Amino acid sequence: MTDKTKNNSLNITAVDSSSLVDKVEQTLIDLLISEKLNPGDQIPKELELTEMLGVSRTVIREALNRLKTIGLIESTKRKGSTIKSPDLLFLLKKSLIPNILDQATLKDIFELRLVIEIGMSDLIYNRATPEDIAELEQIVATEPDSPKEVLFDVDHEIKFHGKLYQISGNHTLIDFQTILLPAFRYVYDSGMIESPNHDSKWVSHQDLVKILKDGNANKFRNAMRKHLDRHFKGYFK
Amino acid sequence: MTDKTKNNSLNITAVDSSSLVDKVEQTLIDLLISEKLNPGDQIPKELELTEMLGVSRTVIREALNRLKTIGLIESTKRKGSTIKSPDLLFLLKKSLIPNILDQATLKDIFELRLVIEIGMSDLIYNRATPEDIAELEQIVATEPDSPKEVLFDVDHEIKFHGKLYQISGNHTLIDFQTILLPAFRYVYDSGMIESPNHDSKWVSHQDLVKILKDGNANKFRNAMRKHLDRHFKGYFK
DNA sequence: TATTGGATTATGTCATACATAATGCGTTTC
DNA sequence: GAAACGCATTATGTATGACATAATCCAATA
Known part of the structure; x- marks a missing residue:
């Protein structure tokens, strides 16, 4: 035996x-x-x-x-x-195929994006050059003034936030964005999360640029949090 | 031809x-x-x-x-x-061998940790249960009151911040920590970054727990930023 | 001197054979 | 009749030998 x-x-x-x-x-x-x-x-x-x-x-x-x-x-x-x-993010890029990820992981990734964008405010604030700010101003120039009228345009969203990643100067982060993006887009397209509405206290892209220019690091970080608040809705209530 | x-x-x-x-x-x-x-x-x-x-x-x-x-x-x-x-982070765990990564990437990862810990403040604040807070209180109970006396103990550091990741409830983030950790430790051990000193305005672990308990989300996020400030030194001046 | 053209070396690809684990099915056994 | 056992089957895992191909070196040649 x-x-x-x-x-x-x-x-x-x-x-x-x-x-x-x-x-x-x-x-x-x-x-x-x-x-x-x-x-x-x-x-x-x-x-x-x-x-x-x-x-x-x-x-x-x-x-x-x-x-x-x-x-x-x-x-x-x-x-x-x-x-x-090794190129750390190269792998993720390959294996992150949205329709193969389970919902829990997709939600994690969605959150991760929010976490990162709030957390990198300090990098952005400390590293943004006048040229960067000018470019941001140009990106938001076409947006309407009133928050209520701002439609949720994923492409425009990506353009603006993509520039922010770039300003952060952290290459791992920049790569990260190109990885998070497909998952992020997928989450919206698949209707897992409702497209956000803006309330009156919403901080627009234009507001963000203004604060980045004339405010301070703390203000900018908190403004970013408010800007993303609409995405947080649905998680915390 | x-x-x-x-x-x-x-x-x-x-x-x-x-x-x-x-x-x-x-x-x-x-x-x-x-x-x-x-x-x-x-x-x-x-x-x-x-x-x-x-x-x-x-x-x-x-x-x-x-x-x-x-x-x-x-x-x-x-x-x-x-x-x-796929388990996204499993791969990273394997390929992230600190002594093989180049300095630039290591620095990126070091920053990434700071970014994430600030950004996840909102998750922590919204998801911490009374039991979590009790556990945190127990962890910090052994620390001296005066910031000046706090030695930089990597293990203790990991214990406290590890618990924070756990509270975040985001499994991808939790995995992430186990990945960032070796790199983080390596950065200190190899002397790439000087071990931090505390100045008078430093926010201790004890302070953080107190604010998590009695403050609000904004206060906690900003406190976390201050807590990590010593690590930011050297980047921005 | 510069160029050409093998010889060499180590990875890349192919083909075949057998080992091994998982599964299903029929037979035995009580 | 149901559980246990053994056997055939199937698809991956491992071993081996052969040849293809790209990179490099070196000697012969113009």
């Missing part, structure tokens, strides 16, 4: 069900970490790894392929594989 | 240098999108794909392996591969 046949309170060690490729992948990642390898450094050739780890080239290749997929290495013919500083 | 031999101003179409696997991968992703497939749906078997796309099983497998790596599919023996709602 083997341990496997019994599932009661005997001290039975869990069987390692991971595949060979899984193990090799982890081994390689550990190697990258422990050896303190830097971008540009080379890792052993496939055939060398085959010998070192005692598995077939097939397995080595599949494991390397995974590292390649997550952007940790890069391989060229004759040269072999070299370490790379 | 082929187009390839000339590199001057002739109208020369760029050569497609992507590998077969690259193409198959993209083809499969397009398939997922266009066919409006949902999690749980099956995709064709490897051998079927081999016939459909006219490439060897090796290539098919490598492409599938990539989709598996980015969490879009899942494969089991005999059953084949099925679509999966």
Whole structure:
């Protein structure tokens, strides 16, 4: 009778069900970490790894392929594989296909956008150049004065807020926006969330620009919060 | 004379240098999108794909392996591969190995943490239960009263802020924290950023809890900003 | 000196065979 | 008749050998 046949309170060690490729992948990642390898450094050739780890080239290749997929290495013919500083957001871009994400995650992402835009107010306020502000002014110039008349135009929305991301100067954030966008748009298009209405206290894009120009960091942050308030509705009541 | 031999101003179409696997991968992703497939749906078997796309099983497998790596599919023996709602952050966790990231990205991530923690103040304020607050009070109970005496203890820092992420109720954010953390710690340990000092206007953890309990959303958000101010130093001057 | 044209090397692709886990089904057993 | 067992089936997982292809080096040549 083997341990496997019994599932009661005997001290039975869990069987390692991971595949060979899984193990090799982890081994390689550990190697990258422990050896303190830097971008540009080379890792052993496939055939060398085959010998070192005692598995077939097939397995080595599949494991390397995974590292390649997550952007940790890069391989060229004759040269072999070299370490790379991964583009963190590149992956997200690939895997974030809205119709495949479940609703909970989509909602999380929607919230994430609100969180980020409020939080990055400080970056924006401290980094906006006069040229940036001029550009923002131009973007909002075509908007009607009265909030009541402002339709919710996703494209215009993206243009304005996209510029804000750019002003933040944080490239990871900028990439982030291009990732959040499809999900964001999807949330609206699919009717998960009702298109926002404006009440009288609403802060318009024009107001935001004004405050960015003449206010201070705190004012701008709080104004941004008010601007996004319409999106928060439905979450908190 | 082929187009390839000339590199001057002739109208020369760029050569497609992507590998077969690259193409198959993209083809499969397009398939997922266009066919409006949902999690749980099956995709064709490897051998079927081999016939459909006219490439060897090796290539098919490598492409599938990539989709598996980015969490879009899942494969089991005999059953084949099925679509999966990807865990977005799982990937980041793997590829974010601090010593491999370049400095610029590390700095971006450091900023990102600040952005997120300020921005999620609203989530925290609106979702904190009395039990949450009690727990926070317990965490900060051991801290000295005077800001001046507070040492910068990364572990304690993580404990407190980790609880805040949890209160936010946004699972993507919670995952995010476990990702930002190693990078965050690395930034300090490697001396890229000096360990913060507290000035007299500093808002302590204790202050934050008090405001979360008795203040309002705006006060809490601005307090959080002040609390993190020491980290912002060095960026803006 | 500059260019050309192999030789070399390591990854990329193909083909085939077998191992392994999951599933279903019929047979045995009580 | 129902549970348990064993066997065939199926699709992925692993191993192996062969060849294709791109990048690089180096020697021969003009």
